[in-house]
Amino acid sequence: MKNFLSEKARSLAPYTAGEQPKDKRYIKLNTNENPYPPSPRALAALNTFKGDTLNLYPDPQAEELRKAIALAEGVSPENVFCGNGSDEVLALCFPAFFGEKESACFPAITYSFYEVFARFFSVPVQTVSLKEEFYIDFERLKGIDCRGYFIANPNAPTGAAVPLAEMERFIASVPDRLVIADEAYMDFYGQSCAPLTRKYENLLVVKTFSKSYSLAGMRCGYAVGCPSLIEGLFRMKDCFNSYPLDGICQAVCRAAIEDIAYHKKTVRLVISERVRLQAELRALGFTVPESGANFLFVGRARISGKEIYTRLKEEGVLVRFWDKPFLRDFCRITVGAREQNDVLIEKLKQILS
Numbered sequence: 001m002k003n004f005l006s007e008k009a010r011s012l013a014p015y016t017a018g019e020q021p022k023d024k025r026y027i028k029l030n031t032n033e034n035p036y037p038p039s040p041r042a043l044a045a046l047n048t049f050k051g052d053t054l055n056l057y058p059d060p061q062a063e064e065l066r067k068a069i070a071l072a073e074g075v076s077p078e079n080v081f082c083g084n085g086s087d088e089v090l091a092l093c094f095p096a097f098f099g100e101k102e103s104a105c106f107p108a109i110t111y112s113f114y115e116v117f118a119r120f121f122s123v124p125v126q127t128v129s130l131k132e133e134f135y136i137d138f139e140r141l142k143g144i145d146c147r148g149y150f151i152a153n154p155n156a157p158t159g160a161a162v163p164l165a166e167m168e169r170f171i172a173s174v175p176d177r178l179v180i181a182d183e184a185y186m187d188f189y190g191q192s193c194a195p196l197t198r199k200y201e202n203l204l205v206v207k208t209f210s211k212s213y214s215l216a217g218m219r220c221g222y223a224v225g226c227p228s229l230i231e232g233l234f235r236m237k238d239c240f241n242s243y244p245l246d247g248i249c250q251a252v253c254r255a256a257i258e259d260i261a262y263h264k265k266t267v268r269l270v271i272s273e274r275v276r277l278q279a280e281l282r283a284l285g286f287t288v289p290e291s292g293a294n295f296l297f298v299g300r301a302r303i304s305g306k307e308i309y310t311r312l313k314e315e316g317v318l319v320r321f322w323d324k325p326f327l328r329d330f331c332r333i334t335v336g337a338r339e340q341n342d343v344l345i346e347k348l349k350q351i352l353s
């Protein structure tokens with residue numbers, strides 16, 4: 001049969017998301033979902049959404065949601081862009097700000113979707129190895145001749161976080177290059193660069209409702225930056241999909257970001273479990289770098305990441321593993337609710353004995 005796939009479609013290697021298995025009920029610690037439910041106010045917005053308006057297209061500019069995000073971030077709505085998950089926002093950054101002769105640069109170990117997007121949009125990529133195993137090497141990044149950088153902070157999958165002052169020094173040192181700070185996990189660290197967007201026109205901060213707001217199923221992410229960057233993203237959106245966010249999503253996410261107290265509470269719960277889990281894992285002899293995220297990067301001498309992953313899966317606990325250089329020595333484990341973490345620790349003790 002004739003292969004109708006374009007040359008490009010055949011050449012691309014798509015991103016593989018963490019598994020969402022249906023075969024049995026796992027303790028799911030593999031995709032950094034939040035173990036707690038979304039805000040009751042978000043659920044109320046869902047339940048009171050007027051279904052009889054679904055014959056109409058949603059607001060293509062997501063005005064009300066952008067107002068609520070702007071209020072939370074201390075900026076104006078013209079500084080905010082929303083997309084169908086922050087993955088979509090990050091994807092649109094490539095055609096908006098990069099090109100065949102305008103390369104993107106990021107750490108060699110980081111969110112692997114950047115590389116996929118770059119190939120998809122024919123943007124050349126330059127990468128810089130981590131230093132001292134786990135940390136981003138800003139001195140070497142600065143020396144790379146590129147259009148801009150993607151900096152996941154905290155980084156994935158190491159969890160390593162960069163303090164705000166260090167991010168600012170980097171942003172200030174590359175005024176002619178765009179710095180895209182992917183802050184998917186920032187609420188679990190608490191040093192967001194978003195306020196710096198008022199000061200630096202070369203900074204775009206990307207955030208998501210998927211992790212700290214417990215709304216991975218809703219698909220909403222956003223960018224904060226100066227109006228010309230935001231306008232660039234709107235241009236790309238309107239070349240691709242005018243309505244990436246449905247009305248239900250807009251209403252639910254708006255209610256979620258307005259419920260500041262609930263957000264704080266669940267973030268605190270996740271952080272205190274992260275601290276406990278990290279200590280327990282270290283006590284079992286695992287190497288666990290400090291994490292500013294809702295997951296831990298876990299490795300151990302004489303047992304491969306694959307073995308930990310496989311044995312845990314047999315025991316009904318799902319974690320994330322990549323069979324790639326460096327990463328194959330580790331697993332990435334999402335911080336679950338207390339009882340889930342207890343089961344994880346129990347199973348690991350069995351596996352090690």
Ligand SMILES: *Cc1c(COP(=O)(O)O)cnc(C)c1O
Nearest residue numbers: 085086087111156184208210221
């Ligand atoms: C989870 C994640 C995202 C995106 O998540 P969405 O669900 O698409 O908002 C972006 N960047 C990193 C580093 C992530 O881990």
